[in-house]
Amino acid sequence: MTDWFEQHNDLLTKALDACARRYSWSGWPESPSTRIHGPDKPAAGKARFESLLNRDFPLEQPGEVARVGEEVSPYTGEALGIRYPQMDPAPLFEAIARARPAWALATPRQRVGVCLEILQRCGDQLFENAHATMHTSGQSYVMAFAGSGANALDRGLEALAYAHKAMADVPATAHWERQFGADGAASLDKRYRLVPRGVGVIICCATFPLWNTYPALCASLATGNPVVLKAHPAATLPVAMVVQVCREVLAEAGFDPNLVSLAADTREQPATLSLVQHPDTAIIDFTGSPSFGTWLERNCPGKQVYTETAGCNSVVLESCQDLQLTARAIAQSLCQASAQMCTSVQNIHLPAQGIKVAGKQVPLEQVQQALCEAVDFWLEDGRRAATLCGTLFDPQVQANIDRYRELAQGRLLRDSAPYQHPEYPAARTATPLIIAATRAYRDWYRQEVFGPVSFVISNDSPQDCLDDATGNARDCGAITAHVYSVDDDFVERAVEAYHQAGASVAVNLSAMPINFAAAYSDYHVTGLNPAGNACLTDLAFVASRFRIVQSKFMRS
Amino acid sequence: MTDWFEQHNDLLTKALDACARRYSWSGWPESPSTRIHGPDKPAAGKARFESLLNRDFPLEQPGEVARVGEEVSPYTGEALGIRYPQMDPAPLFEAIARARPAWALATPRQRVGVCLEILQRCGDQLFENAHATMHTSGQSYVMAFAGSGANALDRGLEALAYAHKAMADVPATAHWERQFGADGAASLDKRYRLVPRGVGVIICCATFPLWNTYPALCASLATGNPVVLKAHPAATLPVAMVVQVCREVLAEAGFDPNLVSLAADTREQPATLSLVQHPDTAIIDFTGSPSFGTWLERNCPGKQVYTETAGCNSVVLESCQDLQLTARAIAQSLCQASAQMCTSVQNIHLPAQGIKVAGKQVPLEQVQQALCEAVDFWLEDGRRAATLCGTLFDPQVQANIDRYRELAQGRLLRDSAPYQHPEYPAARTATPLIIAATRAYRDWYRQEVFGPVSFVISNDSPQDCLDDATGNARDCGAITAHVYSVDDDFVERAVEAYHQAGASVAVNLSAMPINFAAAYSDYHVTGLNPAGNACLTDLAFVASRFRIVQSKFMRS
Structure with a gap:
């Protein structure tokens, strides 16, 4: 079994340093040019995208009740014809409940390693992701490759770096010793264990399906929480491809793939409420309309709700x-x-x-x-x-x-x-x-x-x-x-x-795309105005996704 | 003007190290013995306590509408006769609103310095605080000196150390530079500013009035939020004495003393709801009954609520x-x-x-x-x-x-x-x-x-x-x-x-008081069961008390 944490340690170390000093850095290439990648990779990516069309997307999840798919390419006007699993929350959450304990008990290092490998493999499918994003979100090929590729992966790695930092702040063990009164010298061995909150539901948006998804996924999963991704009916494919990678990597690492699952739905029969209101759901990451974002912020007491919505820039x-x-x-x-x-x-x-x-x-x-x-x-x-x-x-x-x-x-x-x-x-x-x-x-x-x-x-x-x-x-x-x-x-x-x-x-920004928000450098969304309550990424985005229990043992 | 941060830097450094390694350490003496303190300090503390009885407590706050006081010593059965300000929230919050901007703009270093000085001065009144705690909460003199003195101050310093750590995680400035396309080299200077959430209301309990108060006070105040302390009618004096110190230190540092205020009330006319529901209130720290704690957790959307309640241990x-x-x-x-x-x-x-x-x-x-x-x-x-x-x-x-x-x-x-x-x-x-x-x-x-x-x-x-x-x-x-x-x-x-x-x-704890929860070492309250949603102290306790705004400037 490869030690993914060790293998990708440079990437994590670099991300931690970039977050601390907030300079310009990226872990992935922004340009799809064949001058960089050669001719084969771009072609293979396109071929893989095309091979996915007009069939069931290859995902086997417990609780599937039907297949749905409403994607229509804004470029061709044609339906993509890909069918995704529509889920019955009850059996899905039961399967997740069975998957949870082992993941909760895995070390932060193991979990961060798994997330690093997930990001790396998503980085290997940037070309197919670019086509998937084009024909769902409507972005241009170049934008889809960069903005929904490198830039989004960077945000995911950034969130992972913060999750790692927050977890590393809690030591695994300690020794504690002091005098009580004249005779009693107490000598205690203490152990601290991180406990995930519960299931994290991520509600992805149609126009940038992965920009908030990678960070939310990494933040929740690294801290031990299973994740359900509720993709937008208009832009499911990019999310489904990430879910597929997650399940593959988890299984290879010996964990239950149901720790990450896709919940597809239709405009007519949205699945969101049944997912966020499930009692096992403890964390909700939402990107979408201000009205529904505000509703979630106000109506999910006891759950952690992180929103990015919109405003009038x-x-x-x-x-x-x-x-x-x-x-x-x-x-x-x-x-x-x-x-x-x-x-x-x-x-x-x-x-x-x-x-x-x-x-x-x-x-x-x-x-x-x-x-x-x-x-x-x-x-x-x-x-x-x-x-x-x-x-x-x-x-x-x-x-x-x-x-x-x-x-x-x-x-x-x-x-x-x-x-x-x-x-x-x-x-x-x-x-x-x-x-x-x-x-x-x-x-x-x-x-x-x-x-x-x-x-x-x-x-x-x-x-x-x-x-x-x-x-x-x-x-x-x-x-x-x-x-x-x-x-x-x-x-x-x-x-x-x-x-x-x-x-x-x-x-006075000019001679650069002023829309550009830089991972590791720009704190994206302040959480201080109605355009969202959470920031990508700061300690507050990760620190409440887990809790701490401790045990202490008197030395005999 | 003394640089309090510099002056108390050893204390902060020691606390940070103790939090990281979680060994036994205390910043204050636990024993009130005259063998340690000499005869004068204990006597002076007692005298000061007695001088406060049967009169108006010396606090001048805008919005005072009456004086109230219901404290009765569980030792003597006699009323303490101390009268505290009952506040009209409207003028109080107006005064706080005027005080806020300068405190928000102070550097984290300045604010942490002020909090360190507050803790130090509270440490100088441990004897009077012990008497005050005895004759309100009913604790014994020794317990009141230690548990409501050193142990509580340590928890405050611990929270302050975490607040410092969370704020230090955000650099003040950065330089960011990269190429966009063939010509455009963007070179940006960035500034990051921490923005406090709003007013923090602390609801103190009767039996350990300062145990949660110091941590909540330090966590909110250090991160730039003004604080209103709602003392319990049965145990107001220990809290009032802290408020007095805070106002003194703030004024000496050139800040508006209304950044910390006391709201006293009576059992018949509780002030809690009007304070927590005020639109300026953004943070609520609560210690008390599980039923009201749960109510607060579920009915204050958009506000940060931190509770420690009770269970059946x-x-x-x-x-x-x-x-x-x-x-x-x-x-x-x-x-x-x-x-x-x-x-x-x-x-x-x-x-x-x-x-x-x-x-x-x-x-x-x-x-x-x-x-x-x-x-x-x-x-x-x-x-x-x-x-x-x-x-x-x-x-x-x-x-x-x-x-x-x-x-x-x-x-x-x-x-x-x-x-x-x-x-x-x-x-x-x-x-x-x-x-x-x-x-x-x-x-x-x-x-x-x-x-x-x-x-x-x-x-x-x-x-x-x-x-x-x-x-x-x-x-x-x-x-x-x-x-x-x-x-x-x-x-x-x-x-x-x-x-x-x-x-x-x-x-297997024995030969020590098994009730003892050690600051810097024991994560107190898990937040995972109905006995509270917050922990003293972890990053989650402090990281959401402030947000981040940034400005970026293109170099010309």
């Missing part, structure tokens, strides 16, 4: 040195993954009097125009547009666009339209819809409008921009926020105002 | 080497602080066929008799009885005894009676009531009976003892559990069974 543009550069940075966020990311910008606040660019006053209209031109710049080239925007994962996203086009008649700065995908003529695509707004239209923008719909909001003054944006962050949530300003005082005030609203903030 | 006596020694260890627990401790033993399980003592079978009746004789041994000498038992903090405890005497007619192994206190003729005292029970009487013992009431339960077999005791731990809670056995296999099974029930367990 903002930009405050007060001044800049180079308008084109700044506009392109913002516009890239409006385009990237068709603004279906949790870090996509939605609300762009500008002072009505315009902004200073390199010291010269530029009127509002010119800034609005620069933003629209910057969007067009990213879409100019068909291949670049496709790589950047990908597709809309669901027809509902197009409906959002249509609803706002209707609502905002006469206030459109830029209309949305499909772009022609160079490879997939049937791809469901849409370019950004940009709406000119003022505080009078606050009902439009004080919520997440999912997809490529954004608002350029003219406020009374730079301070009013800040007040509006940070008030919205506090009341409606924010996962990211951006300030562009060459005025140090304004920047300082803005940072303070966002922090007071419980939001993190980035200043 | 058990002994399983399967065999031993020395019956007298074992019986005395158990009997000491029945006597100590009149069994008003969270670690007091209540249920003693014996196999009906008796137990092996040094290899020889001893019948049940003889073991029962040995237990009663051991109790008498501890009570033989009047001074020792007084030091060990103290008094009943409240007439309700005597009522519990009377109710069970009535209920268990014909099943008394030992009746309870007042013992004559050598110094205080009017002291409210009671020796242990011991009842012979079987599973037929399970309703009696499957709950905490507060005070010196215990049950010697004869079960069908050693295994039945274990099943009964561990089932009760799982269903009704347990803070401690003890097994006495010379059979290694039985010990192993017993430890496993208690752990499966979510309880910690001690094996």
Whole structure:
């Protein structure tokens, strides 16, 4: 039996160091280029993806009652035809209950070793995962390879590093000795055992199925908790592939594969409630809508609930040195993954009097125009547009666009339209819809409008921009926020105002994808505003997933 | 301005090391002996206590609406006559809101320094605190000095060490740099700021007013949260004295003293709900009854709730080497602080066929008799009885005894009676009531009976003892559990069974007070059974009391 902890120790050590110092590092390649991987791996990944289509996904789990599958490729419009196990919670949880004791008694080192091996093997299927993510979440191939591959695996390794750190904080044994009164010298041997909470249910989302899944999986599993993954009906395949790896690795390590299982469902018959409300469920990790996230936070007493939902991410543009550069940075966020990311910008606040660019006053209209031109710049080239925007994962996203086009008649700065995908003529695509707004239209923008719909909001003054944006962050949530300003005082005030609203903030980011959240470096989600209550990853994300029992023995 | 962090750094360093290796250590003296302290300090402490009687307690807090005080000494039967501020939450929380920002912005180092100085100054008033604890909680002078002094301060320092460790895990700054595509090299300076959750309300209990208070205070205050201490109407003085120190130290450090405040109330008009339900309250630390603890755990969504309540602590006596020694260890627990401790033993399980003592079978009746004789041994000498038992903090405890005497007619192994206190003729005292029970009487013992009431339960077999005791731990809670056995296999099974029930367990403890829970070494309360959801102290106790916001700046 290979000692996986030993084998992958370098990876873990490196991750621990990166978390402590928070520099840039990645454990996996971000580029799918054949120049790096050669021609065989990419081809094999694609072939494996294709071999999975139109059949039962190979998973044998106790309690399967039927097979379901609703995935439709946003690229081809065709059903993937893959059928996943729909589970009866009762026998599933019974099987899990039988699997639990041995895993609970395994050492933290054994469990961390198993998780490291799981991540490594998921790293070996990045190509098939990229295709799976494309044809479910609608991401472009490049984005699916990086964002749902390396970047997501890094977040998983990061969570694993924190789980390891929290568990290592508790020693296995101690000796304790002291005098009581004149005669009694007590000499005790003590043992400390980590006890997992119970079953962890992970509710995965459709647009980034693995971004929160790897961290939640590693955090719960490493600390001894079995895990049930409730995939989204529109994006089950990437999750199912992870479950398959987990079960394989667990079995090889001599553990019961039912420690990790997949619960597939349909839109019509969701399985979520029966899973989270099961008495054995002690931990819930949720990514999805703010309304259901809040419901879970408030209605699962006695269970640990970790949520990442959504908000209305903002930009405050007060001044800049180079308008084109700044506009392109913002516009890239409006385009990237068709603004279906949790870090996509939605609300762009500008002072009505315009902004200073390199010291010269530029009127509002010119800034609005620069933003629209910057969007067009990213879409100019068909291949670049496709790589950047990908597709809309669901027809509902197009409906959002249509609803706002209707609502905002006469206030459109830029209309949305499909772009022609160079490879997939049937791809469901849409370019950004940009709406000119003022505080009078606050009902439009004080919520997440999912997809490529954004608002350029003219406020009374730079301070009013800040007040509006940070008030919205506090009341409606924010996962990211951006300030562009060459005025140090304004920047300082803005940072303070966002922090007071419980939001993190980035200043003057350009020449990089501003949506990018870096594992090991960026604390993702503050937990201080309605966009979620948990952070990827900090000690709080892992420390409550296990408890401690102790035994003490008097030396005779 | 003294750098308190620097000044007390040795203390913190020592505590961190003790937590990591969990050996025996204490930062404060446990003995009030004049041989250690000289004659002046004890006398000055007593004088200060007496100077506080029959007047308004010196605290000036915004929002005071009246003065209340219901304390009656269990030693003299006389009212202490000290009047404490009853608060109107609205103006109090407004004042706290004004105090919050500066404390939130203070560095972790500053805040930990302030907490270290608070603990040090509380350590300087151990004598007056001992008198205050005696005449409210009813503890003996020696117990009040140690258990509510050194032992409690150690738990506070322990929590502070964990808070420091959790905060130190987040660096203040980082540099992050990477390549995006061919041209864009992003170079970001990042700053990470810890953000406190909100106001922490600590609900203190009557019998050990500071044991949970110091840890909760240090955990919340060090991480930046203002704290309101809701003292028990019967035991307000020890808490008020801590609040006074906190306000003094905060003011000296240039912070608003309203960061720590006292909320006194009366039994008729409890203040708890208005404090915990205030929207600014984000953290609740509770010690008290299981029923209200469970209510808090289930009805404060979005708030961090940490509880230590109670259960039915058990002994399983399967065999031993020395019956007298074992019986005395158990009997000491029945006597100590009149069994008003969270670690007091209540249920003693014996196999009906008796137990092996040094290899020889001893019948049940003889073991029962040995237990009663051991109790008498501890009570033989009047001074020792007084030091060990103290008094009943409240007439309700005597009522519990009377109710069970009535209920268990014909099943008394030992009746309870007042013992004559050598110094205080009017002291409210009671020796242990011991009842012979079987599973037929399970309703009696499957709950905490507060005070010196215990049950010697004869079960069908050693295994039945274990099943009964561990089932009760799982269903009704347990803070401690003890097994006495010379059979290694039985010990192993017993430890496993208690752990499966979510309880910690001690094996063959004797020649020491078995109630003793050691700071820096014993994880107190598992959080896995109904006796509480939180542990003193682990990372989980501190890691969620703050969140993290970050700002990142592109280098120009």
